[in-house]
Amino acid sequence: MATDEQTVQRKPSRMRRRMLIMLAVVLVIAVAWSVFWFVAAAYSERLYLQIVDQGIEQDVAFDCVDRRIEGYPFRIELRCGEGTSLTTPDATIELGGLTAVALIYDPWHAITELSAPAVVSEGPFDPTTITWSLAHASVAISDGALERLSISIEQPRAEPSELPPLVADLAEIHLRSDPNSNEAVNVAVRLDGLEPIAAAPKADLMLVATVDGARSLMSGDTASAVRRLLTSEGVPIKLTRVSVKAGQAAVSAAGNLVVRPNGMLDGQLNVAVSGDGASLPYLDELAPSQADTLRNIVTTVLSFGQATQIDGEAARAFPLKISSGRVSAGIIPLGKLPPLPIGLLAVGG
Template identity: 30%
Template sequence: MSDTTVATGRRSRWGLFIAPVLLLILALAWTGFWFYAASQAEVAADAWRAQEAKSGRIYDCAKRSIAGFPFRFEVQCSGASVALVSQNASKTPFTAKLDNILVVAQVYDPKRVIAEFSAPATLTDGVTQSTFVVNWSKGRSSVFGLPAVPERASLVFDDPNINRLDGSVQVPLARAKQVELHGRLADGSPADHPVIETVLHVAQGSVQGVHPLLAEPFEADTRAKVTGLSDLTPKPWPQRFREIQAAGGHIEIVQSRIQQGEMIAVAAGTLGLSANGRLDGELQMTVTGLERVIPALGIEKMLEEGVPQATLDRVAPGVKSQDLNNLFGALDRAVPGLGKVIKQNANAGVAAGINSIGTESTLEGKKARSFPLKFVDGAVLLGPIKVGQIPPLY
């Protein structure tokens, strides 16, 4: 055998080892990269927590771990808790505790982060000391654009329900088939004056213990746009609202639709903030099935049983409950039965009042009524009638 043949055989045998050796080197390099990136993820998480804490949002985990090797990062947070220290006008802590949060990011797409939340969550209001229990079958969120300013984010809960704890008894407050909240930076939005577009969808929602109308299932879809922001860095909400008010910012309700049975209501308009931190603005509403809604308000029954002073303060400020009852008594004495007739026709009077301030319209092929819903320094006005009062946002 010639020397040339021996040399060729050696080179061919060495070629058999080149691919495995390169693969081993690549695997070791990838492993080193993954563990380094995982350690940096923990550093980034700690830095984010510290930044949030300065804004009054304190996040903590009883136990935290990172897994997902080799192609993704999975951050597991067991015994998660959130304390909102300065997020409301009263500056009283609001706390939430969750069983578990799983945050996932792909190595090849680190800008997109997905999180899953395990029920239940326990919420405690520091002002009233009330405790609420929130459950859901599936809860998840996604954020795109990290680690810089997020470009878009979503939050979705399936079968959510909220119960208030009354001792050891859970009292139902609200529930839905699904709740979705989506937000994104508007196209062309500048970094120093970002504009946020949001979409809220509620499927088969209901609220108990407030009014029988709200206890009936409803569908809601709202699209809104928020302006007046100076940046998207973490800040307490009262500070954020003050900045929006100072900049002349507003919330534009681009489109809102609520349906409950035969009743359909759509609204659009702009809401701003007064110097007192209360809502100012006007929504133009169009409603079908209003004749079905008014009897459900039970106004004549309320008058028959006596109007609570708290209700009068809301719908007719300055009018005393005793004065109203005395009026009906005087009417009955002057003309027997007159007070009762007025009470029984109260709904018709309210309907006539709304008809007088609105105009006939058509909505989705049905007869409807259009009218303005005004917000004046927190007071909610339907024509000249005050129907509610919204507390200040800061």
Template identity: 25%
Template structure:
């Protein structure tokens, strides 16, 4: 009996030793594979960045590294730069951190720090910073399938001295989502607590959201990116463009719209507005030069709604001219 017991114990011990050896070997192989993949990724990214410096669209990553062992892998940069020479655009950002699960490399999470500076020739500049900015992307070899970005506490200023423009912007929370939908591109975005500083006045915070589908635009997420001239020549279905002043005072536009190659907007959209008088007063106060037109439009909306403070009307937009019934009520400048 004692001999049998010792034999059983010896067999269990050998199995435990073999299991431990197998675990050590598996960990060693996995570790070697991870670091090999990391070195290959770093080399590939470095090559792509170096090649971009010779082209029309350049990118840079200071102090490039690949981290995330053992279960993640991602690219890290101390700062990031972009240079789109044909568009005359350059941009710089703070540190970038990215991560993807090793078992799902096509789905990545990216965090980007400020401050950021974007410049467009001849003298347009946008400077911004934020508390947190995070993006999620799902990509294949041909490009992105979908992407989302969210940020908190964004503050910035747009300056264009030659145009006499200086506008400050702050957003409590913002999001944008894009995804391929067949040949089309679905786009949804929202801005909470959006406030604009126009220099001589600051607009009270409001919320804004858009939900739309752009026809034949799924290829914009490919490696080639959007075609030159976007958004000119695009057609979209505007499911909802909403402005919200709070307490139920909203303005919503929906319907098909298009932007011609000349930059003018055309389309037929439904306008639903709650709180006509408040909107009249708010817009007139912000844009005094348009006060007379705004009062006239508000009177027309009240007449069409039977004197109520809520209206649902159809607007026709032809080459940038907005018609309420037979009357032209506004002009949209070319984009």
């Protein structure tokens, strides 16, 4: 009997010891995790300051108002209040606020939410106010350079001074380092429900391209990218698809372009157009003679095109040539494109 009583008394004692050991382990883990979080938060603070210093070297200043680092225990959150601004040599963007969030176990991938409005001030021009219902970005960094960037803005509305507002349903831009090249960058741009003119048909735009030599832009070294452009024969751009659809008309193109050091474009595109000259939108905003000329050009070019389709709609396809900015469809000249502002990029870099 004495032995049984000792066994009964011993069992609760062993159980209490196990409970104490488990509590001690949990406490040690909690303390260690807390230390790790605060170390990670301090590292994030130093990384933020390092990025700001690198930006200053590129003549880009970022001012995070009321900066706070929060998110304990599983996230690192950088919060910036109203009045946070980004200043470049040519413009200043002031935000309603910013929150960047990274998981503690994946600090190189951050999700950022921007608070409206954004006020863009550029030189002598009056400020432009931009609002939205939701704006967020995803940023992935690898080996100290930007690996992927995705920005999505729902219901953006830009209100330039003394000009009609520019409204859209959705605006997105995606950049990533090309996995098949050390120097190229894949670019995708989407703009849905754009209203360039009030009471006119909305337009949907899409661009998918690969830009060679743009990897240095991903690392923030704009100056090196521009110098490479200015000292080379040009930067090749492979257009997988660029398309615009508005009302009953749609245009789709694919091909290869080269941006020359002087900003001019060279290359060839395969273009498809659905609809006809009569269905072109926005012509009412032009002078009658200009609108009639554009309709006649489109009708003439389409008459030589081959039958094809754009998203299931009947269309006509034809090759388009660009030489030093001059655009022609076969022997028919269509006009001249202005040079890209490469010089301004060089000054900014």
